[in-house]
Amino acid sequence: MNTNASMINHQLENSHTDFLSWFGIIRLGLIQTCIGAIVVMTTSTLNRIMVVELALPAMLPGFLVALHYLVQLIRPRMGFSSDQGKSKTPWIIGGMGVLALGGIGASIGTVLLASNLILGLAVSTLSFILIGIGVSTSGTSLLALLAKSVNDQKRAAAATLVWIMMIFGFAFTSVMIGKYLDPFTPEKIIIIAVTISIISLVITNVSLYKLESSLTPSVKIEKPTAAMNFKVVIREVWSDPDIRHFTKFIFLSMLAFSSQDLILEPFAGMVFHYTVGETTSMSGLQHTGVLVGMVLVAITGSSRLRKYVGSLNHMIVYGCMASALAMLGLAVGGIVGQTWPLKLNVFILGLANGTFSIAAIGSMMRLAVHDGLGKEGVRIGLWGGAQAIAFGLGGLIGAIGSDVARQLISDTGYSYAVVFLIESFLFVISAKLALDIKK
Structure with a gap:
């Protein structure tokens, strides 16, 4: 900066x-x-x-x-x-x-x-x-x-x-x-x-x-009097390496996050023989983990504990690496079968997902206004667009990936394990991208 x-x-x-x-x-x-x-x-x-x-x-x-x-x-x-x-x-x-x-x-x-x-x-x-x-x-x-x-x-x-x-x-x-x-x-x-x-x-x-009229800052940043061109602004925003790294991080992490949605419950049913009610309860357990992860970030990120856990970027990295380990655990579960503690694994996955996702939102808010130049909307729009495309592709790719894997690999558990390993790798890459953000 x-x-x-x-x-x-x-x-x-x-x-x-x-x-x-x-x-x-x-x-x-x-x-x-x-x-x-x-x-x-x-x-x-x-x-x-x-x-x-x-x-x-x-x-x-x-x-x-x-x-x-x-x-x-x-x-x-x-x-x-x-x-x-x-x-x-x-x-x-x-x-x-x-x-x-x-x-x-x-x-x-x-x-x-x-x-x-x-x-x-x-x-x-x-x-x-x-x-x-x-x-x-x-x-x-x-x-x-x-x-x-x-x-x-x-x-x-x-x-x-x-x-x-x-x-x-x-x-x-x-x-x-x-x-x-x-x-x-x-x-x-x-x-x-x-x-x-x-x-x-x-x-x-x-x-x-x-609400907004009550937020007049005592230090105002003058906006350019000349009309700004969208293509010029988006090019300037993309030229910032931190903005670029964060956009790639949002896309990859949300791709990994969303690609598990459509295959986790079928995985539990086909490999662990869970009933419909049991898979629904398992999904609820995952969402509980997500909420707990979010609350933990809120507490640690807004208190004296922050000096021990580091910045929001550090919490993104922790959450992504924990998500990668949880996905790796699901891959092991696909191989081991019904003896694997699936519910605990899924809760940990939710906890890790909640940690990195809410830390990412906090970091996004900080990066959006880091230079005070009135480009917060276009930056958040860029990241929101990346997230939307990742969500749209994630469910489709996860479902297609599991279908293809089951066609190529006769053992259902092993086929799901391959997909979970790929998703685990995506979380590792996401953590690396978060580490590259300097601001």
Whole structure:
């Protein structure tokens, strides 16, 4: 970091008297909860309805979910646009509006699929494009606002709080939808989508009311008076080796993280002979581990313990290496079989995943504003785009990889072991990339 950038950053950290309070962070977390609620409704509930209730091919919702990830390649552009204005609030509200419209449209499209496949597919495709645009606009601007409005001591804890609130949005919405949908009728899908969307829009507007206007720093960074070119800015951002390393890290680590999702439960069923209920409980155990890992990072990253565990980058490395060891353990489990302590292994995997992922979010917030030059939106957009593509590819590659391995290797346990070893290697590379980040 050059001397001028260091001085600017130091001034911002020490002179900014109006950083977000915990209540302000919770207000932003509520918006993240709303984003999670609409997304889980469209990518999970509607997915299941298409496949089970409507008896449509699984590849149809798979295509729609992949499409909404693909659209998120626009995240850097959305972040750049929000950086050019004086406020990110309109971008968050506008993005939430597009997301809500996409959520309602997706429910209508799902209902239409039962009577008119072509029309239903057209409406659903357009709606999932809107969902991708809405998530890109609101999510990127929200994280950019959080990054520049939270001081360094609070970043790990703030990231944990906001992400836990998003996970709560996933869980609470799924439970409520599940209760209301029984017995299933098509009309209920639209009612649920409209209700969730309206509530999300109201909460977003109330949460943002006068929030950003209260965060005027005592040291202001002047924005260029001339119009900035997106291609020039993205080229400048990419020329920073730390930004480049972090982008590669996000992609590889999220690829390894997401590629286990679609194969872990089938692995437990086929190799360890777990029932459906047992695999579901095992998945819950993994998510518990993720939450524990997140909380541990929040505690150690925002307290005196930080001097013993090191920076957020160190915690990323610890989490990635622990994830690699846990994946290696699953590979051994595939070879050893039912004597392997699978549940403990899966809990440790969740713990490690939670540790590196939330430390990465905290580090992302720090890197986004490290020079105070008003490019936090485009940077977070770049990383968000990398994560979206990794998530879209991860599940597909993991599933295809396990299928190919089982075709080439007759022993099911050994075939899964090969896939887990590859994922373990990806985590090791991710740790190396995190080590290369100097800022």
